[in-house]
Amino acid sequence: MWTRAALKCDLGGAYRRGDLVVEFQNVGLRYGVGPEVLRDISFRLEAGDFRFLTGASGAGKSSLIRLMYLAFRPTRGLVTLFGHDLLTLPRRNLPALRRRIGVVFQDFRLLDHLSAFDNVALPLRVAGVPEPKVKSNTEELLAWVGLSERVGARPATLSGGEKQRVAIARAVIAKPDLLLADEPTGNLDDKAGVRLLRLLEELNRQGTTVVIATHNEPLVSRFDHERLHIEDGELHVVRREPPAAPVPAPRPSAPSEAEAEPPPALLAARS
Amino acid sequence: MTRRVIALPLARDPSSRFIPWIVGFMVYLAALVLAVAMAVANAGSAWREGLDGTLTVQVLPRGGEDSKGLDARIEAVLGILRAERGVSRVELLTQDKVASLLEPWLGEGASLTDLPLPRLIDVTLSDAGVDLDALARHVTESVPGTSVDSHGVWLRQLTAFARAIELTAVTVVGLISIAAIAVVVFATRSGLAVHREAIEILHLIGARDAFIAREFQFQALALAFKGGLIGFALAALTLAALYFFATRIDTALVPDLALHWTQLAALLILPLAAAVIGMETARRTVMAALGRLI
Numbered sequence: 001m002w003t004r005a006a007l008k009c010d011l012g013g014a015y016r017r018g019d020l021v022v023e024f025q026n027v028g029l030r031y032g033v034g035p036e037v038l039r040d041i042s043f044r045l046e047a048g049d050f051r052f053l054t055g056a057s058g059a060g061k062s063s064l065i066r067l068m069y070l071a072f073r074p075t076r077g078l079v080t081l082f083g084h085d086l087l088t089l090p091r092r093n094l095p096a097l098r099r100r101i102g103v104v105f106q107d108f109r110l111l112d113h114l115s116a117f118d119n120v121a122l123p124l125r126v127a128g129v130p131e132p133k134v135k136s137n138t139e140e141l142l143a144w145v146g147l148s149e150r151v152g153a154r155p156a157t158l159s160g161g162e163k164q165r166v167a168i169a170r171a172v173i174a175k176p177d178l179l180l181a182d183e184p185t186g187n188l189d190d191k192a193g194v195r196l197l198r199l200l201e202e203l204n205r206q207g208t209t210v211v212i213a214t215h216n217e218p219l220v221s222r223f224d225h226e227r228l229h230i231e232d233g234e235l236h237v238v239r240r241e242p243p244a245a246p247v248p249a250p251r252p253s254a255p256s257e258a259e260a261e262p263p264p265a266l267l268a269a270r271s
Numbered sequence: 272m273t274r275r276v277i278a279l280p281l282a283r284d285p286s287s288r289f290i291p292w293i294v295g296f297m298v299y300l301a302a303l304v305l306a307v308a309m310a311v312a313n314a315g316s317a318w319r320e321g322l323d324g325t326l327t328v329q330v331l332p333r334g335g336e337d338s339k340g341l342d343a344r345i346e347a348v349l350g351i352l353r354a355e356r357g358v359s360r361v362e363l364l365t366q367d368k369v370a371s372l373l374e375p376w377l378g379e380g381a382s383l384t385d386l387p388l389p390r391l392i393d394v395t396l397s398d399a400g401v402d403l404d405a406l407a408r409h410v411t412e413s414v415p416g417t418s419v420d421s422h423g424v425w426l427r428q429l430t431a432f433a434r435a436i437e438l439t440a441v442t443v444v445g446l447i448s449i450a451a452i453a454v455v456v457f458a459t460r461s462g463l464a465v466h467r468e469a470i471e472i473l474h475l476i477g478a479r480d481a482f483i484a485r486e487f488q489f490q491a492l493a494l495a496f497k498g499g500l501i502g503f504a505l506a507a508l509t510l511a512a513l514y515f516f517a518t519r520i521d522t523a524l525v526p527d528l529a530l531h532w533t534q535l536a537a538l539l540i541l542p543l544a545a546a547v548i549g550m551e552t553a554r555r556t557v558m559a560a561l562g563r564l565i
Contacts, residue, residue: 069475073565094565099477111469113280122278126478170476 017048020083021178021209022068027077029063037063039233041077045211047177050204052220053213054238055230061213062106064230065182068211069103070094082177099127102176102208106183108167110155116142116166117151123174140263141169160187168196172203179203181212185219193219278473279466279483281490286458290491291498293454294549297447298502298541299509304447305541306510308440309534315433319426326403326421328352328392333416345390347414352394355406359397363390448548455495455552459487463560474564484557488550495549499542506538 022045029038038060045051055061067074070086079086081097089097102123110119121138129137142151145165155163164187171179181200185193193216201223204210211228214220220227227238281287330345345363352361364372369388407419463470473483514529 070565071475091562091565095477095479097477098475103475109468109472111278111472113283114278122473123476125278126473126476126482174477 017046017207019047020080021045021047021049023078023080024067025078025080027067027074027079029060029067029072030075036075037233038067038074038230038235041235043228043235043237045178045209047209048204048207050201050210050225051212052223052225052227053211053230054215054217054220054227057215059230060233061215061230062182064228064235065103065180065211065213068178069101069180070098099123099174100177102171102174102179104164104167104171104179104181104184106186108155108163110163110166110170112155115152115154116147116158116162119155119166120169120173123170127174137173138169141173142166144263145169161192164188164196168199172208176208178209179211181210183214184212185214185216190219194222197223277486278478279462279469279486281462281466281486284458284462284465286461287490287494290454290458290494290549291501294451294495294498294545295501295505297451298499298545299505300502301444301447302503302506302538302541303509304440304443305538306506306530306534308437309530311433311436313530313534315429318429322422322426324396326394326396326407326419328394328410329389329418329420330392330414331389331416331418332387341390344414344416345392348392348410348417351410351413352392355401357396357401358394360393360395362393364393451495451545451548452552455491455549456556459491459553459556460560462487462490463557470561474561480558480561483561484554487557488554491553492546492550496542496546499545502545503539503542507535510535 022043024041024043027038027041028036030036041064053061053064066072067079068081070081073079073086082100084093084097111122114122117138120141121134124134124137139148139151142148145168147162147165147169150158150162153162155166158166164184168181168184171181179200184200185196188196197212197219200210200212229236229238328348330341330348332341349361349363352358366388369391373388403419403421403423407421410419411417470483510530
């Protein structure tokens with residue numbers, strides 16, 4: 001049976017609110033022989049946390065996100081994911097860890113030769129989920145993001161917003177414990193941006209730890225979540241502030257109506 | 272059952288077009304080299320079977336000797352041979368038979384009456400344990416002007432030649448295999464570079480190295496097998512054409528080069544070997560490259 005626990009292989013158990021998901025201790029990162037782009041980064045995220053990662057362009061947000069989705073190892077310091085120290089974790093165990101992390105990449109990074117359906121289904125197929133389950137869950141997710149009519153479309157024929165929704169569906173279909181989004185509102189107007197963040201909040205309420213990197217300060221200020229702020233490669237924790245203005249409920253136009261409640265495929269194992 | 276995901280569009284790569292032809296060319300060369308080696312081995316064993324357990328005694332005409340003297344020496348030799356244990360058959364070849372043996376060199380209708388041709392005695396041994404050296408010594412010492420040819424030297428040279436051909440064939444096939452491996456490594460690395468972005472995505476969403484390698488190895492298997500079949504088909508056509516022309520040459524100088532059907536079937540291993548080598552090479556290349564990622 002396809003459950004969240006089944007996807008975790010040998011590297012996890014059911015995560016409960018408050019369990020440690022990510023911990024950085026004095027982490028530094030440099031590319032090649034260049035200067036350090038991240039310095040002495042220390043923070044921790046627990047299951048169920050929702051954080052904005054803010055900072056100016058080039059401050060190091062994407063680098064920090066990449067460290068979290070295991071694109072590379074830090075130059076120094078200690079990174080712990082789901083209780084596993086990355087320095088000592090054997091390489092063969094990293095794929096199972098990656099399957100517990102959903103990523104919405106800044107530039108979507110959809111596979112051009114695959115349809116919207118196959119792009120969304122990819123994490124399940126990579127995890128060896130049986131095909132009937134892949135089909136039903138993928139169709140459900142595509143309906144949820146309002147792309148039921150575009151299942152066979154290739155990324156080249158999708159609009160920017162549609163690509164983004166495919167990217168989000170792909171990031172969440174395997175019901176990750178940690179969802180990382182790098183500038184997910186970059187190509188959206190304010191209204192669509194708010195709608196997307198509401199959707200991610202809803203996933204967070206189901207237990208997913210969410211980190212959203214963005215430089216859109218006005219948008220962030222409309223939400224009541226703690227911030228990790230990066231400036232010149234150094235991290236500062238900014239405590240939550242009350243929202244600047246009440247955030248309107250999502251409009252009932254697609255995909256917002258569907259977004260208001262995650263589909264059963266995402267709710268199945270959340271308890 | 273899980274459907275195999277075509278996660279990487281490898282079929283569209285340029286290597287998909289040239290790999291079958293390069294592998295086909297290599298299998299073609301390997302098949303021809305092996306066929307030649309097998310044909311030489313066939314001819315060698317046919318000659319060996321024909322000559323093993325036989326020897327030829329020559330009674331050479333001597334200056335000033337009349338036919339009676341020659342006949343007397345021949346009778347003496349025949350007597351010695353017939354008395355020898357282990358000799359099952361002794362046959363004096365007629366002059367006509369000698370003439371027919373020489374026909375390929377001298378041409379049809381050549382007059383042999385004026386030539387001082389040796390008389391040949393064909394001897395068949397029944398017992399492989401016969402001491403050929405002792406027998407030869409006995410004949411040549413008892414009857415002057417005779418020589419005994421046990422074909423040993425010729426057979427040894429023939430065997431050495433056949434072995435040299437076999438060794439050359441194995442070396443050439445080995446070199447062809449190395450070249451084929453190099454081509455697959457190059458094509459796979461090129462595929463890794465072309466699809467770097469997609470591979471990175473697969474890697475980051477949790478695909479194991481073996482999952483990504485499978486994409487490449489299935490592709491390499493299919494392309495190399497296709498190329499192998501092309502090469503085998505072309506080699507079969509070439510061998511058939513060569514055999515056709517060889518059988519039309521009406522001379523005893525060209526040995527029988529026909530291959531047995533089991534040998535032709537053995538050549539069918541080449542496309543399979545090409546497919547397996549291609550697959551394994553691609554797998555190892557991808558696994559080595561991915562092993563450098565975290």
